Amino acid sequence: MAYSYEELAEIRHYLHQHPELSGQEYQTTAFLREKLEDLGIRVLDSGLKTGLIAEIGEGRPVVALRADIDALPILEQTNLPYQSQNPGVMHACGHDFHQTSLLGAAALLKEKEDQLEGTIRLIFQPAEEISEGASAVLATGLLDDVEGIIGFHNIPQLKAGKLAINSGAMMAGVEKFKVSVTGVSSHAARPDLGVDTVTAVTTMVQNLQLLISRTVSPFEAAVLSITHLDVGSTWNVLPKSGYFEGTIRSFNPKVQRDLKERFISIINHLAESLGVDVDFEWGVTPPVTYNDAALTKVVWEHSQGIADVIVAEPSTAGEDFAFYQERIPGVFAFVGSNGAPDAPDLHHDHMTIDDAAFEVSVPYYVENAQALLRYFKK
Ligand SMILES: [Zn+2]
Ligand SMILES: [Zn+2]
Structure with a gap:
């Protein structure tokens, strides 16, 4: 009934x-x-x-x-x-x-x-x-x-x-990412003796902002937000490691896939040129x-x-x-x-x-x- x-x-x-x-x-x-x-x-x-x-x-x-x-x-x-x-x-x-x-x-x-x-x-x-x-x-x-x-x-x-x-x-299709960056710690006065993780993290964060503005069609909607970064703990030591995290969202399955691919590629290239190691963690999140x-x-x-x-x-x-x-x-x-x-x-x-x-x-x-x-x- x-x-x-x-x-x-x-x-x-x-x-x-x-x-x-x-x-x-x-x-x-x-x-x-x-x-x-x-x-x-x-x-x-x-x-x-x-x-x-x-x-x-x-x-x-x-x-x-x-x-x-x-x-x-x-x-x-x-x-x-x-x-x-x-x-x-x-x-x-x-x-x-x-x-x-x-x-x-x-x-x-x-x-x-x-x-x-x-x-x-x-x-x-x-x-x-x-x-x-x-x-x-x-x-x-x-x-x-x-x-x-x-x-x-x-x-x-x-x-x-x-x-x-x-x-x-x-x-939206949602990606949740966390990128861990590892360099070599050194005294703040001798960055040449280490590999600077602070510069690596901030360079990555800056460069990722080009992803949406320079690679996505103006007729598509997409957003990348880096919402949290954590690197270092004091003024006179260059830290060994740090990370940043955030989300990528868009409304086109192909755009979403392309963004993830280019995101990984930008970071890998920067990591190589800056001499740091990177590790990606992706959350369980839905596609479009x-x-x-x-x-x-x-x-x-x-x-x-x-x-x-x-x-x-x-x-x-x-x-x-x-x-x-x-x-x-x-x-x-x-x-x-x-x-x-x-x-x-x-x-x-x-x-x-x-x-x-x-x-x-x-x-x-x-x-x-x-x-x-x-x-x-x-
Ligand atoms: Zn809900
Ligand atoms: Zn619901």
Whole structure:
């Protein structure tokens, strides 16, 4: 039996009260499993520690619907009646809303199972906030036969009732780097007897600023920020080692790959000419969330009846849905969830969701899942 929007709001409030951190979504997973089994939906044997994959319908084509389920290490300050009961942990990114939307859609699709022309796989993904969940889901192999995938994120800056989509980049590709530099320590008075790490680090930081301004097309958006450097500890000793760290972001998968390559090459060349050793550390971060043009057209068309559909402005934040899109054509949309001029942003301790947004998020999954099945059937 399908849920009413009031029932979905109640489920979301329950989940909101019981948030769990990335990779530790044990009770959340058990809760979802029970709800899905109550609905008669097959939960697949994925081997995932947390999160789960379920299935409705049969045969090809196979399309996937994805929602994330993890919360953040934030002390909630909303004072809502359903505020987090797990102090220091909060659904401040609205993943309580995402997973409840997918549960609501699952119930509706289960009712239509006889009419489905293929299989719909439901992904309740763990660990989005640490960019590890999508890779874990892909590693199960249960997405190998999936031809198209759909997901969304709530956006507090947009009013409930609005849906924003764009063909191409929706969210930035993110690289997180740390570069360690090692020279030879010496007395400040005799730099000639050492290899100066301070000069090496600052020269690298300066030269890297040429990367965006001199190698990226003026028609592309990209940013490189070096946010932290640490070298030396006193006035009269040239230190042996130091490091700097920061991030590179862009909206074009090729630009992002090229930037990383040139970044490494600039540093290696400088290291060679300055006589220092370098070591690179790259964080686990998502590539560009890049919507498939053909599927975006299908989703755009089939969302008209359910929402006020607008063209999305890409976000400089990253999203691990991008890992699916490297392997499977997909569409990621933004669902309006507040819209007040002073609405607190995602990851804010006052962030709230307008439950009216279910009226877009649930049919977004239901209508577009069926539209994609028909699209791939041809
Ligand atoms: Zn988040
Ligand atoms: Zn999120």
